[in-house]
Each structure stands twice: as structure tokens, then as C-alpha cells.
Amino acid sequence: MGDPSEDLYTRLRRECARRADDLWEVGRALHANPEPAYEEHGAARLLAGQLRRAGFEVERGVAGLDTAFLARSQKGPGRCVALLMEYDALPDLGHACGHNLIAAAGLGAALALHAVLGEDSGSVLAVGTPAEERGGGKVALADAGVFDGVDAALMFHPGVHDWSWAPLTAQTQVRVGFHGRAAHPTGDPTGGIDALAALVQLFNTAAVVSRRLPPASHVQGIVTEGGTATNIVPAYAEGLFGLRAATTTALDSLVAEVGGWAEGVAAATGTTVEVTRLGRGYAHFRDSDVLSERFARHIARSGIRLTEPVGGVFLGSSDIGDVSVRVPAIHPFVAILGDGASDHTPAFARAAASGRGREVMLAAAEALACTAADVLTDAGLSARAWERLREQEAAGL
Structure with a gap:
């Protein structure tokens, strides 16, 4: 291909696709062994092990949290992108919020970037973030300075809407x-x-x-x-x-x-x-529209069209908010069940292990990898994202 950026996207998508079966095996393993907040020892061990074997430098027990971890792929100087993985489950309902898919998608994006990016490409930080459902692992990680020096924090969330960003209070x-x-x-x-x-x-x-x-x-x-x-x-x-x-x-x-x-x-x-x-x-979620627009563009290649959230609709709260007020962040929703359904239900838990769940996980992994590559390779994009964050902060948004 003549366009080097398109060639990079193609290679990243190919790397994710090549790992599709392995990523789905991880997602299914997490789904079959749900662990509640602060007890995700098996999930953290599985994910950190995958990253360590791929060549990431892994640190366990970050910020005083036994089930948190950091995995870094450092490829010379440059910007740093964090890919956030959630993996706690709900008591009695298991992965009825689809965190198994979040973890598998973040893992896939991190592994693809590590395999494709050349030297002097900056760094990729895969962050294992426990206890989103109760307690807020990302709050502790943010307070401990984990996101200092990070230029973007990226994740997706399975849901019942295809929305480019999350209206979270x-x-x-x-x-x-x-x-x-x-x-x-x-x-x-x-x-x-x-x-x-x-x-x-x-x-x-x-x-x-x-x-x-x-x-x-x-x-x-x-x-x-x-x-x-x-x-x-x-x-x-x-x-x-x-x-x-x-x-x-x-x-x-x-x-x-x-x-x-x-x-x-x-x-x-x-x-x-x-x-x-x-x-x-x-904290409330502060969307980086500069970056969420890129994610929407990338996931559209998989046939998923994201729209703006319906006005006046709020979908709860998440500890991603405490990250988003510090660094440019995205948290798009991608539907694994249709409108009228709800997460935190047995039906949603089943969907998180379904064929549709697999499709969404892989599409999100590819889009996350491509969006991360944009931040790492495009200084202007990163600068615009930081400028937008400062504007939101000044406006109290």
C-alpha cells in the first residue's frame, strides 16, 4: 500500500485477527471463572502471564492492589498510550457487565502493537485495573501516579448501545x-x-x-x-x-x-x-472526542457504526472517570445485545460469551490498536487531544 498509515492499520488488524482464537480463549476463561472486586487473582495472573510471555515488562501488585498490574512495551522515546483492562465480575451474575471482553480486547490491542511497532515508537502500557464494580481500582492507580506521563488512556465497554462515548456521571x-x-x-x-x-x-x-x-x-x-x-x-x-x-x-x-x-x-x-x-x-467521565472519533472511524471497518449518545441519557458511573480527568481518554460502548436490553442481567452475562461477544471483542481490539497507533505516530493528534482536555477542564465539563 502506498499510504504508510494505512499499511500500519492493516498490519495491526492482521495481528489481532491472527490472535482471535487465543484472545477468545482468554475471554471465555475469564467468563467461566468470574472473580469479584479485589479477588481477581486468576484473571490478573492469566493476563499478566500472556503479556510477559510476549516480551512485556510486568509489575504485579501495583498501587497496593494485589490484583492490579502494569505491563510495558518500551520502544524508544516518544509518547505513551495506556490500554486499560477490566476483569472483575459481579456477585451471583458473573460477567454480566462484559469485563471479560474488555480484558481480551485490551490484551489483543497491546499484543498487536508490541508486534508491529518499530523502534522509536514510544511505549505501550497495558494496565490491569481491578474492582471497577466496587471500590474503583483505577482511582487507586491514578492516585498512585500510574497515569503520569501517559498521553492517552483507551478502553471500550460492551453494552446495549453503539455509542462513541459514555455518558457516565x-x-x-x-x-x-x-x-x-x-x-x-x-x-x-x-x-x-x-x-x-x-x-x-x-x-x-x-x-x-x-x-x-x-x-x-x-x-x-x-x-x-x-x-x-x-x-x-x-x-x-x-x-x-x-x-x-x-x-x-x-x-x-x-x-x-x-x-x-x-x-x-x-x-x-x-x-x-x-x-x-x-x-x-x-469522577465523571470526560470524553476525548478527538480520540473517540478516531476509534469510531477504525471500528467502522468492522461494520460497527457508532453514534452520539441519546441526549439526557446517563448510564451510571465508572472509575474511568478518575483517569479521564487526568489524561485524554475514551470509553465507547459497543452493543452485544440490542436496545431495550440491559447489562447486569443474566442475559447480558450470556451475551458476553456469545458469538456476538467474540465479534465485538475482536473489532474493539483492532480499533483500540489503531487508535493507539494514531496517538503514538501523530504528534498533532496528541496535541489536539491534550488541548481539548484543558478546554473541558477550564469549562468545568
Whole structure:
């Protein structure tokens, strides 16, 4: 071929295709042996072993996480691209989020780049990121500086839409505990202060006030402690609330607002209240449209057409957000089930081991490899991606 960039794409796609059976074997092995957050020892060992045998320098136990790893292919000076692999499963449902396909696609892209790129091409960093479903391995990795010096972080996610980027919100959890006074409900009907009644009132307040919250803002709670016996006025009651918002700044405001609701309820009910934010949570996802457009162009060669997300639709949260606010990042969705279906279901788990799952995994591996090659070989593209990230940060997006 006359165009060297096209020739590079062809070689990368050929390398992925040549490994298709092996990559699918990895994806099926992960699917058959699901491991929940922070317990993905078999998955990390399998993936890191594949990369080590291919010639990557592998470091296990990164950022204090036993099941995280880094695998680096260094080919001289230049830019660095990170390919992110998720592999934790859901309790009881297994790979009902398709993380086995994410891992196999990231592995395939990394191996293809290692095989095809010449000297002085920069470096490829394959990052094993545990605990996306609970805890956020990428948060710990980002805080530990893993993405310092990285010029792009790339991954894909199987889903029920073909979308070029992921509308993912910021999220955190808040624990609210009300303190009242125990008493016998009939023997001393005026002596008790019902902490559970206060907590119930907070739920009612949230239900009413949530109607006026901005788009993407959401409060959902459960009762974690509500008393010990029906003949004792509960002296303590506690709820756990999940909060989401369109941006990290909006989430901070929502946390403060929920705290205000709780204080108001406490004042009205004669209780006292403690509101505790449980960690920082996940940042919102900041899409690098410069790079996600490239991914969409590359995966179109496999017959998959990605579109913009439907306006006003948000699909939850992910720890990729904490990476995306640091470096240009992509997180496109590629459907393995049709519209109207949902992930986190038995049907989605089955799809993650289906023929369609295999097709999507291979197409994503090829597109990830080609997008990574673009970043490594095109200084102008990388500069535009960084400029766009700075613009988003300045605008609070």
C-alpha cells in the first residue's frame, strides 16, 4: 500500500485477527471463572502471564492492589498510550457487565502493537485495573501516579448501545446516622425520640426534593440499621445513600445538599445526625472526542457504526472517570445485545460469551490498536487531544 498509515492499520488488524482464537480463549476463561472486586487473582495472573510471555515488562501488585498490574512495551522515546483492562465480575451474575471482553480486547490491542511497532515508537502500557464494580481500582492507580506521563488512556465497554462515548456521571456514597432516645412505645410514649422515624423522613424528603434536581443528579438509599425490636423506640437508625451527578463539582454540591436535608430533619424530629461521605467516589467521565472519533472511524471497518449518545441519557458511573480527568481518554460502548436490553442481567452475562461477544471483542481490539497507533505516530493528534482536555477542564465539563 502506498499510504504508510494505512499499511500500519492493516498490519495491526492482521495481528489481532491472527490472535482471535487465543484472545477468545482468554475471554471465555475469564467468563467461566468470574472473580469479584479485589479477588481477581486468576484473571490478573492469566493476563499478566500472556503479556510477559510476549516480551512485556510486568509489575504485579501495583498501587497496593494485589490484583492490579502494569505491563510495558518500551520502544524508544516518544509518547505513551495506556490500554486499560477490566476483569472483575459481579456477585451471583458473573460477567454480566462484559469485563471479560474488555480484558481480551485490551490484551489483543497491546499484543498487536508490541508486534508491529518499530523502534522509536514510544511505549505501550497495558494496565490491569481491578474492582471497577466496587471500590474503583483505577482511582487507586491514578492516585498512585500510574497515569503520569501517559498521553492517552483507551478502553471500550460492551453494552446495549453503539455509542462513541459514555455518558457516565460522578458518584459517591453517604452514610447518614440519626441518634434518638430509646423508650417503651406504650409504657413511656412521650419519652422516646424515634431515630428510625427521622430516617424515614429523610427518605421522604429525598423523594420530594429529587424532583427538582438537575439532570443526571440522583439520590438512592437503603436502610442499613433500623432498630432491634418493635417494642423499643429505635435510638439509632442509619441509611446508606448513593449519589450521582453530571460532574464532580455538581456531586460535591449534591453531597452538601443531602447533608442539609438531614440537618433539617434532625431539627424537626429532635434527633441528632451524622453525615459521612464514604471516600471520594468516582469522577465523571470526560470524553476525548478527538480520540473517540478516531476509534469510531477504525471500528467502522468492522461494520460497527457508532453514534452520539441519546441526549439526557446517563448510564451510571465508572472509575474511568478518575483517569479521564487526568489524561485524554475514551470509553465507547459497543452493543452485544440490542436496545431495550440491559447489562447486569443474566442475559447480558450470556451475551458476553456469545458469538456476538467474540465479534465485538475482536473489532474493539483492532480499533483500540489503531487508535493507539494514531496517538503514538501523530504528534498533532496528541496535541489536539491534550488541548481539548484543558478546554473541558477550564469549562468545568
